[in-house]
Amino acid sequence: MGTHDTARTAIERACGTARSLPELFAGVAEGLARAVPADAFCLNSLDPATLRETFAHHDLRPDPAVISRFFEIEAGGQDVNPARALAADPLGAATLYQATGGNPTSSARYRDVLRPLGLDHELRVLARDRRVPWGMLNLFRATGSPDFSTGDIAFVASLGRTVADGIRRTLVLGAADARPDDVGPGLLIADVSGRIRHRSPTAGHWLADLDDVDWHVARVVSQAVEGAAMIHVCGRNGRWVSLHAEPYGDSLVSVVVEPARPARVAAMIVEAYGLSVREREVVRLLAGGYTNTEMSRVLGLSRHTVGDHVKSVFGKLAVHSRTELTARLFATVDR
Template sequence: MPGRSLDALTARVAHACRTTSGAVALQRAVAETVRAAVPFDAWCVLTIDPASVLPTGGFHREGLALDYMPRFMAIEAGGEDALALPTLARGAERAVTLSTATGGDPARSAHYQEILVPTGFTREMRVLFSTNAHVWGALILFRSADAPDFSDADAALISGATAGVADAIRREMVLTEIAADEHVEGPGLLLLDPDFDRISTTTAAAHWLDRVDDDVDQRRGLPYCVLNLANQAWSRPGPARSRIRTRAGRWVTMHAERLAGPAEQISIIIEATRPVEIAALVADSYRLTAREREVVGLLARGHSRTEIARMLALSTHTVDDHIKRLFGKVGVRSRAELTAKLFFDQHMPRIQDEVPVGGTGWFLR
């Protein structure tokens, strides 16, 4: 078959990455490029949050029938079926077929029985776009039941030719983040006196204050969340910090500090929340401790309790205690329920709202 040369296919994939803008569009271009070398009948691409190995978006119109997507995503979000992305991410191979993943018995897979057989696309291969153990995207390929299965040679060819795609995806995410920042006001400064009345307000600070989704104290003309933070900074040693949401759905971070001097003041810096901070909102919403956040991240990526104990230098009994507590906080009873809840509570609403993804792999708001 023409185009099977690894060097030639690698060059064409690299050209697609250089000449295509947008993380999803780039992966679509890669899919079409490899199709000439490894034919397939249906396909989809995903952008992946490297912290949880859960999807943050993608393209599905060339994939399975949309009627099957809710069930397909529910099975995927559980993270325990054959070819589950967290399992693949921990493995050594970047491209794996369903036949290989099930030891030649695809009927062991829930999504094979419930999705692939009814749709007629029973041959499947998944390709991870990853670098340094971080997954940034995935390509899922299907062939119909009457077509030959994907071979080990197919998997090796696509894996080798797409080794540089992850870096290109991340580059496009960074560019998306930069473009988004161009339309956002920079940090603003608000100065208050000891009675929390305004001394001065920069233009950027006024911009953010006008957009805060909170009631306003009529005498001072300030949102109550700002006054609450000012009170914390005034009454406690050290700086105070909080995150607030604007009416448009953006997150804003406020840093408040009591300034010593002849006339004491309270300084409040207001700025757009960085994506790395937004990722912490997921854990904050369930009131997880620092250790529980580490455990939930490792669970979501498919690690066993024994592996988690070794990675965190803890006993398995201690890990079990952390898992029991975080399951109680999140309201789940198993790893599958945990990852599904994280996906449907945190990822799916943002995917449906088409929230762009930034350079960390997390949503920009």
């Protein structure tokens, strides 16, 4: 078995067996390292609706100010190879040198983030399923190393569907495995560069479930410099946590850390289950307490057709009642 085949088998195994995003991406990173040498990596899950990052697994160790600058650039959407551009590309993959025509210094991400970290080459690959983006694979090589080859690009791009399926599967399992927590919101104070200056014990409780807290705090702080901002992050145990930041005085940012509320994550979980547009409408009404008769009236469908949709939804989500459905979708929410 060749190197690529061995790596592909390892990645397929990780995507088919992992029960959490950290476990999934650790397996993907290990598999990639066998076939595509890189000096650093950053693997992300994305919210399909907004293309915003929901989880990151990486071996970068940047200063919080560099992290903040990275997310500032990403939020602007003006640099090369943003997720939206890759989503429109048939291959869904590109290198920094390709995108800049061999002039990486034209990229703010290269000038302000990669070069200070000693990285010269970047490969970005979108992980998508049925053209729905679920994640991003970012590989980096140090200054003086060769750029990623056409073969490297093609191989990593060929894994996009597998990784996307793995992310979807893991989100579904996380929603099923997660348990509610009675702990309320917490508060932390950070400076504008993203460095944490104070955290309450309750904030510490929620942050303890997140990998790389500095990364997520710098990310939300970078978005809150001019006003309120919120991000949602998937924790190691499948629960979703919201970080809501807003300016606090001239040089500080306050961040409320709390379990994510139903409406903020349910849409993404529903997407992960592969429900049709009509089935999503049924889920929304079921979660709102509508009866089959009421749904029939709202949707303009017969009760028989509504009943068929309900059965299909229950089957895909592996539940047997409306109560189980609500618990499955909103298991990440503090009750």
